[in-house]
Each structure stands twice: as C-alpha cells, then as structure tokens.
Amino acid sequence: MERDIYEEIHDDFRELVKEFIKRYVTQEKMEQWEADGEVDRATMLAAAEQGLVGLSVPEEFGGAGMLEDYRFRSIVNEELIKSGTGASLAGAAGIQDDLAVPYLARFGTDAQKQKWLPKMATCEVLGALAMTEPGTGSDLRGVTTTAKKTDGGYIVNGAKTFISSGKTADMVVTFVKTGEGNRPDAFSLIIIESGMEGFDHGRKLNKMGAHGHDTAELSFVDVFVPDENLIGGVEGHGFVQLMENLPLERLSIGVVAAAISEAALGWTLEYTKSREAFGKPVADFQNSRFRLAEMATTVDVMWAFIDRAMRLFQKGELSADEAAKVKFWCTEREWEILDQGVQLHGGYGYITEYPITRAFLDARVHRIYGGTNEVMREIVARAVTGRK
Ligand SMILES: Cc1cc2nc3c(=O)[nH]c(=O)nc-3n(C[C@H](O)[C@H](O)[C@H](O)COP(=O)(O)OP(=O)(O)OC[C@H]3O[C@@H](n4cnc5c(N)ncnc54)[C@H](O)[C@@H]3O)c2cc1C
Structure with a gap:
C-alpha cells in the first residue's frame, strides 16, 4: 500500500541516504562494527556531514531543525535497516537524535544549547x-x-x-x-x-x-x-522532562519495528522465490503464500498506524498512551513477522550470515527497552479504563 506522508523533499533526502549507504556502509564496515561492538566515529562524523544525523538539532545550532518532523528520521531508519545495518548505525544515530539531543534542544538553557548542540549536530560530541x-x-x-x-x-x-x-x-x-x-x-x-x-x-x-x-x-x-x-x-524537573520525551522514543521504536518488518518481508520474498523444495520455489507452497500475504498486510497496517502517529507527533498531539500503543503493538507484530520470516528460511534462518536471522536477534530487545511492552499495556489500560 503506497504511503502518502512523503513529499518531494523526502524523496530527495532518501536518495541522499542511499548514496551515503553505497559509499560508507560496506560489508567490511558492518563486520568491523560488529567485531568492535561499536560504530567508528569517522562514520558518525560522515553521517552527520551528509545530514543523516543531527536532524533533530535546531537549525540555529547547525542541525536540520527536524525534531518535530519525524519523517526524515524515519527515512534514515528505513534505508539503513534495509541495508542490514539497522542495529549498528541506525541504532547509534537514533540514540543521538532521539534520546540525547532532544533533552538539550527542548529543555536546555541557552548556554547549554550553545555549548552542546553545534557539536552534537556534527557528531563531534556523541550523547x-x-x-x-x-x-x-x-x-x-x-x-x-x-x-x-x-x-x-x-x-x-x-x-x-x-x-x-x-x-x-x-x-x-x-x-x-x-x-x-x-x-x-x-x-x-x-x-x-x-x-x-x-x-x-x-x-x-x-x-x-x-x-x-x-x-x-x-x-x-x-x-x-x-x-x-x-x-x-x-x-x-527531570521526571517531567523524561515523560515529555518518551513519546518520541516510543514512536522511534515503532518506526524501527515497521522498517524491520518491511525489510524482513523483502528478505523472505527473495529467499522463498529462489529456494526450491519438491521441485518448486518455496514461495509457491500455499502455506508460504498465506504467510507472505499476512506479513505484507501487517506491514501495510503498521505503516498506516505509524504514519498517523508521525503526523500527530508533528502537531505536538501524540499522547503518552498513543505512543505506548505504537511501541507495544508494532514491536509485537515485528516479532511475529521476524519469526515467520525465519521459519520460511528453514535452516538458513538460524544462520547469522542471513539478515533475517540477525534482525531476529537484534529485534528481541524492542519488546523490552523504551519501556517494556507490559508497562506499555499498563499505560494504555490506564487511559482506556481511567483506573490506575
Ligand atoms: C540493549 C538494551 C539497550 C538499552 N538502552 C537503554 C538506554 O539507552 N538507556 C536506559 O536508560 N535504559 C536502556 N535500557 C534499559 C531498558 O529500558 C530496561 O531494561 C527496561 O526498561 C526494563 O527494565 P528492567 O530491565 O529493569 O526490567 P524490570 O523493570 O525489572 O522488569 C522485569 C519484568 O517485569 C515486568 N514488569 C515490571 N513492572 C511491571 C508492571 N508494572 N506491570 C507488569 N509487568 C511489569 C517487565 O515488563 C519485565 O517483563 C536498555 C536495555 C537493553 C537490553
């Protein structure tokens, strides 16, 4: 289902992100990050220079001024995840733009903004x-x-x-x-x-x-x-400041979950079309067709939900319970899609050379961090029932 939240400027930005990935996100680099357990600073600096990081820093401090418009951040996530580096570079970029910068940009004193934000926009300072x-x-x-x-x-x-x-x-x-x-x-x-x-x-x-x-x-x-x-x-003011930023953090996890789900569908389609069993592609068995149909439908529903949440967020209207719904529902669906994707890969789904397998392992934490999905359900239940 075609998404309608993006405009020409976003399409151009997507091309820029793809260009960056082609130049900087090589297989060798990804392996290096996994071996080192971190993304190297040079790549973070390059990503900031290209405008992939620093999106949430206000323009007057050298960023893109997109703290409230999550569409650009979504594109960064979508493309990096498709490239197979979701849990490395997309993760590091997300911490900078969604978890660290907003506390300075939203609540910092003028002196704090002056001191930290320009260097956070360039990734000279990571938070x-x-x-x-x-x-x-x-x-x-x-x-x-x-x-x-x-x-x-x-x-x-x-x-x-x-x-x-x-x-x-x-x-x-x-x-x-x-x-x-x-x-x-x-x-x-x-x-x-x-x-x-x-x-x-x-x-x-x-x-x-x-x-x-x-x-x-x-x-x-x-x-x-x-x-x-x-x-x-x-x-x-710390507790209130955290509460005010948590909807952004939870929206961002929802976006990552939808992007991984879409990528998982792509990897699974590709694999099942090329793998043969009993003389035909695995994709042609009725069970595979039904599972792929379910995965594709779920991905569409996820994006429809997320896109609505991004619009609300942009208007400053994404409430804590709505963000909690996004976080728990999308990460639960993501988990089901990944599990299904692994299953359709057969034994190869258990081998970490395959992106579906790595995504499966990376994504397990999505139901835990950013507030566990049990706590998210509590927040939603409180809003639904009016009872603590
Ligand atoms: C890879 C990773 C990255 C992380 N990154 C960060 C980070 O950058 N910054 C940061 O501050 N934290 C981070 N976290 C921490 C993460 O947010 C916490 O692990 C999470 O909030 C759960 O807290 P806990 O581990 O103490 O579990 P607990 O709070 O001890 O929960 C244990 C279990 O009890 C359940 N539970 C707890 N309370 C309730 C309740 N009221 N109702 C029902 N069930 C409940 C939980 O859902 C869970 O199943 C990260 C965690 C991981 C694994």
Missing part, C-alpha cells in the same frame, strides 16, 4: 541517555543514583546499566535523585561528561544481538558535576 540502574528499570522512581548539592555543583554517586552508546558517548544525560523520597520533583537530569573524575564508562555488555552498537554499564564515584550541567538549570 547517551542513562535512566536504568542495576536495581531498577521499569520503576524509574526507584533509582538510587544521587546528585548531592555542593559548592558550584553536585557530587554524583551511583551506577547505570544497559546504556546504549554508553561506551562511545562523550556526554551522558543522566537521571539522578536531587531530592528526598520518590515524588516526581525529587529527580533531575544532569550531564555527566566523559573524563570527569570518578566517571567510569565500565564494560561493554555482551548481548544476544545488536553487536555493532555499544551498550554499557556506567559508574559514578564522587563525580563533581558543575551547576551548568543541570539540564534546564532548575532542580526537580
């Missing part, structure tokens, strides 16, 4: 967002990393885990406790910079998939962080 801790993830108000006020700044102590881009980031937007108890105003977001004494990027975690993008444990031992790094310059 990360650290909320989750070893002892708490879904229940964010259970975090124990503290930032205690001292002369001219804060002393931060604690640990974060599962932080995407946590190893490569030059600065981490960190969710900390600045007050007592667990009321929303007890929390703040503070920028912790690489090289600050007592800040350790820890180890890269070994994961089931997404091997080309770093995920790390961070630790903070008596880290002095100056006042100027408190996002927005006022204590106690």
